[in-house]
Amino acid sequence: MGRMITIKALKYNPNSKVSKAHFAKYELEETDGMTLFVALTKIREELDHDLSFDFVCRAGICGSCGMMVNGTPKLACRTLTKDYEDGVIQLMPMPAFKLIKDLSVNTGEWMDGMSKRVESWIHSNEEPDYSKLERPIEPDVADAVFEIDRCVECGICVAACGTKLMRPDFVGAVGLNRVARFEADPHDQRSDEDFYELVGDDNGVFGCMSLLACEDNCPKHLPLQSKIAYMRRKLVALR
């Protein structure tokens, strides 16, 4: 028999007039290799059918299950309950995003807005000819682009960012990383001047205070610190 663990989850429905925010406490038996996702599923099945939380892939790929675990944003599916020695785990929804209910937040709407804001698509004057192979690029360059393109938009960098929590219009590490991704991509013909128009202000790269909780909590270990510093140097150098 495994040890008993306690999960305290914030329960609140902002769309209900009678809902009052409170922590619900659940006690359950820990199983081998239990993740928070497994624990939450068990709670919903056996203890509280009303508990809301997000998940899709259960394997750290889709980035849907981000939540605050003892104050730190993490993917529930990749967080093992055994890593919490005292067996008490407090769960809260990620801040900065629109709260749907309990642990469920709307990251999609925010990410969609961010993508539009940084014009997260290839800008090129070349007419695509789909009957031909795409213009090849150097493997090293392709690797560099793919490396920062691994972002799954889980929102953890946003929820970890003290700057973002103080200043809701801040574009966040995910937005700055996205700009760096297109800046590195030779298919994109945008100049530094063009990128300046997107993130060259105090809500963009110059608003970043380098707290680096994005870098330290990114579940994909993206080089956010380096990429933000790179974009800052590039855009500050413009005349």
Added chain:
Amino acid sequence: MSNLIEGFLGKSVEGKKSRMPAKLDYWQSATGLFLALFMWGHMFFVSSILVSKDFMYSVTKMFEGISFIKGGNPFLVSIAVAIVITIIVIHAGLGMRKFPSNFRQYQAFRTHMSMIKHEDTTLWFIQAFTGFAMFFLASAHLFIMLTKPETIGPFGSADRMISGWMWPIYLLLLLAVEFHGSIGLYRLCVKWGWFEGDNAKETRVKLKKVKWAITIFFLVLGLATLAAYMKIGLEHRDQAGQRYEPTAMVKHMNNLSKVENTEISLNFSGIHFQKKGA
């Protein structure tokens, strides 16, 4: 006319963003770098009291330009102080853009900081807090340095601590400067990607260690220096206000075979001698 339109719309007539946020970010860092490095030098100069009173006196005289002005002129110190004050005002003005500016921002940051327990996030708060404290602490110190530069010296500075009751301010200022400066230098490195090399994560770990080593080194040196001035100030309490006379004098024979007193002072090339009254 374009300024009016740009100010009103938030973008130029051509629809472009202002380059000003980039310049402000750059100058915040540049002034911060200057001040942090200046404070390193400053700490070494004031800690000369740990060597001897004469040595501290010589350093003081060096900054009064004794190598090119007879007897030195404290007004040179006032000029240097005025320059430093100007840079501090610019840095403070640029830095305060980052402060929480209303209760909700403060509340959100504090709650987040207490929840996430992330070192660099907490260090930022310490940096902002100490920066705010220095608006007042540094001003008190700098105004005295600006208006009474001639009182800097082994006795004058020590009397200021005890008889002038400045030691509590200097103790708080020391803590504020050393935390703010070392955190700031670390943040500059990660913010601009300095020393990043091939492995930014590894570099950051090393930078953090260096940052703490610098904090501890300058805090220990600063506290020892403060204690030294306070000790002298206590011993000199009954003669507060009396100026220091250097004791290390050497006898010097000039061409006329007259014996004259010669002050020892230091400049960047080492010890040299200057005839008193020559």
